[in-house]
Amino acid sequence: MGRVVLNHSTHIEGLIPVLKKLALNIRIKTITPAIISRVRGRSTNLVIRVSVKTINGYKAIARRGKTAQEVFISTDLSKDELKKLLDFCNYG
Template sequence: MGRLVLNHSSNIEGLIPILKRLALNINIKTITPAAISRVRGRSSKLIIRLSVKTLNGYKAIARKGKTAQEVFISTDLSKEELKQIIDIYNKK
């Protein structure tokens, strides 16, 4: 079971419950929500998508409305395996 690091006082609405369920996966070590920014486009519901590979895993971008937040996921899973797991939560 992974660990969810909560160092920010603010996160995108609805993101933390999804990350808590994602952290239950045995192959995920750590999930760290990071910088929040404003974006041009608009997303009606919360969507998480993988961005780039990092030293320990992957960076993902969570988007809802005009807000985006970086999420760092430390894991040994491949990009495709992690994408399949995240897609389960994107559909809910």
């Protein structure tokens, strides 16, 4: 079971409950929401997409409306397994 590192005062609306559900998986070590930025596109619902592999896991991008936030996930899951788990936590 992992933990969610809350080191910022602001997060995308609806992101933290999804990350806490994701952290319940035994193969997730830590989840760290990072930089928030504005984007040109518009996404009505919260969408979390796995982006690139890092040294100890993956970087994901969470988007909602005109806002995007980086999320670093420390895990030993494969990219496909993490995508399925994120989809389940977000929509299931």
